[in-house]
Amino acid sequence: MPSINGDALDLPVGDHRRNPRRRGEALENAILTAVLEELAEVGYARLTMERVAARARTGKATLYRRWPGRAELVVDACAANRLSEADVPDTGVLRTDVLAALRQLSAKLATSHGDLLRGLLTEIMHDPEFARLVRERVHTAGPGPIQGVLWRAVRRGELASWVPASRRAGVAVDLLRNHYLLYGAPIPESVITEIVDDVYLPLLLAPPTAPPTALGDEA
Amino acid sequence: MPSINGDALDLPVGDHRRNPRRRGEALENAILTAVLEELAEVGYARLTMERVAARARTGKATLYRRWPGRAELVVDACAANRLSEADVPDTGVLRTDVLAALRQLSAKLATSHGDLLRGLLTEIMHDPEFARLVRERVHTAGPGPIQGVLWRAVRRGELASWVPASRRAGVAVDLLRNHYLLYGAPIPESVITEIVDDVYLPLLLAPPTAPPTALGDEA
Amino acid sequence: MPSINGDALDLPVGDHRRNPRRRGEALENAILTAVLEELAEVGYARLTMERVAARARTGKATLYRRWPGRAELVVDACAANRLSEADVPDTGVLRTDVLAALRQLSAKLATSHGDLLRGLLTEIMHDPEFARLVRERVHTAGPGPIQGVLWRAVRRGELASWVPASRRAGVAVDLLRNHYLLYGAPIPESVITEIVDDVYLPLLLAPPTAPPTALGDEA
Amino acid sequence: MPSINGDALDLPVGDHRRNPRRRGEALENAILTAVLEELAEVGYARLTMERVAARARTGKATLYRRWPGRAELVVDACAANRLSEADVPDTGVLRTDVLAALRQLSAKLATSHGDLLRGLLTEIMHDPEFARLVRERVHTAGPGPIQGVLWRAVRRGELASWVPASRRAGVAVDLLRNHYLLYGAPIPESVITEIVDDVYLPLLLAPPTAPPTALGDEA
């Protein structure tokens, strides 16, 4: 790109002016902070090793010594600022809990986390091990909370106990994530309620397999 | 990237050697063909305008005169080779039809189409109009066939007639696509059958909304 | 150059909007005018066929059909606006006349004519015929006036009659042109007077060949 | 220019295949050598940064890191191969020495040096500092030798001692250079002898200023 903006990489400096020279953890923190700032400012797609190094006032070699590439670096940076995995308040009703969980996820996707997810998905396939890492982060930003919600519902007797471990459990999160990837943020409230009322709750309460009578009755 | 392969852009030439000079549609076809070949060979991530131009034996300016960038070019190329929207055979049973449709989609995702979807998702947010375009292509590679399947089931009396128009209709495709994005191809057969048997069919046959008495009844 | 200014070649249009289509002389005039405007605005070095065509609201082929290249086009454009060959006033004294002629030439070189000369010199060698053309223009912008001055001096008896036809006649102009090419415009007054007083006049008045006694005296 | 020769930049390689990576002076020499070879092969007008980089087996960025542009790069390359400033043999006679010096210069202008001079003159005016540099190179390829010749003549008593420092000293070289610029190389022998016999020697031997009585005496 022929210089869309003439910025000479003259980033504001956190003024850990050189000397004393940072190492180990201090250095790593400076780098991860720089990554998060870049993520916030220009997004994942335009984040470059060059700018991260400049912003962290270190050299590119220092980055490559620790991370194989941009994707891994960014994943680590996000792991570091671990968004506290805010857990969902217990409202005592499954529907309300699920809505809260989805709204929380929706909000998270609207931040740089969403952009990040989008970007990482394209780079996932290089290395299966890395793919696993990303899935964990992505899922953490998903099924984690909802599992709690489901188990509470089981304890209250709202749900059959096999449900939280079944494939159905993740459907709401998957659909929401899917909607984000196709339509972007912000996700309209109506989409969330539709997912919950038209799909998720009916699904959770449906019998384990399709009623054999559905077809049989007609036949 | 410091030359993962040293090829000096010496691509096989279809030998439409210069003169007569191609214009308009003929030229456009040559370009779109080149795009598809590149897609198949190196994938979306490593497809470059430079190589496409070289392969189509034209100049970059000709590409940029027609498309604003790589993403739009690729989308057009895919629209052109419209993968014939192979329709699902009518087996007379909903479950079998759905399985066939998902297997078809799964196969499609395993080709360069999957890679493409992955790549385009990161570039979607620049321009809403472009986002819409991509969604259409992506959906075409999805809900299209399954709608047919569902309507046939309705006609056979297997399904309530409101189902194909409801949000539930797209769930299977969304889950499959979601799985591809997170886990890549090939998608194991077991995942497909689980989606169908544990989620999709029960969902399609569940009552329109969650039984309001769900908790009360059981308690 | 990656667009030093984003101008999309959207030049001010003389609004001979297309249709009726111009031809022959009308078109030619529009082109030559465009050339002169470009020359004035960006100079010879940055004058391009592309911009000229755009400015004249025509196509490049129209230019190439009439002129082999930029150099010839520009020369023609200058021939058209023929700078009236302002002749030197007769002061009755050789020195004053010569000074006036050189100052006139110096002034001309300081305009786009100088820039033009500079540019054309680099493109002269392609075609001897064209080289001749340029030399004529260049000389016209030089020896023409001074010949008059010299002949007047001959008539007054200030000069020997063989001088105007000798190689010495052109020396002043050659030196001035040379100075311009090496040092650019404006040429300091002192340079002009030095050329006249230290070189040109002594030379004009010197005997036809070196006094054979110069060396002989010493020997 | 649409490929005057179809060569795909497959230049002969000096096979300093990568590693050890060249730096500093070694690299610079390789580049300057490449420049000189390109100059000799295609001339200044068709010398491109792209080809120089390819020939030197380096990247364009490396060139631009060191030189602002083509002109500066070429000037440096010429400074490097400093054409040994071949000095003029002492024949013991001014006329013969001058002729030798001019013939030498004439020969030099007929090589790529002449082409170079021509090309650089058009790019001189961007930066006065650069203009100074070029003048030095150009003069070096000129007045240097002739100064020696003149001083020897002074020592022999052939010339007055004020001559070598006067503006007259450079006239022969200026006229020769001027002739080259207008008529190109090769410069006919007759032009050289005319400059020497009809202009330069008479001028050198003429009195310091024009006889004040020039007109009066005759009248």
Place this chain on the structure above:
DNA sequence: CTCTAAACGAGACGGTACGTCCAGTCTTCGG
């Protein structure tokens, strides 16, 4: 407390791709 080995900062290096400009040539279509 000294000395050595590793890590750091800085940035050069070889290289790919970008998106733009322009040169010349060829085609189409209007007058």
Place this chain on the structure above:
DNA sequence: CCGAAGACTGGACGTACCGTCTCGTTTAGAG
């Protein structure tokens, strides 16, 4: 059917980054 208008092929531009590599310098930590 000529010629105006403009699309085409293709080279080069100057920049941004990539990932590697070389320099000194600084700083731990072993002796």
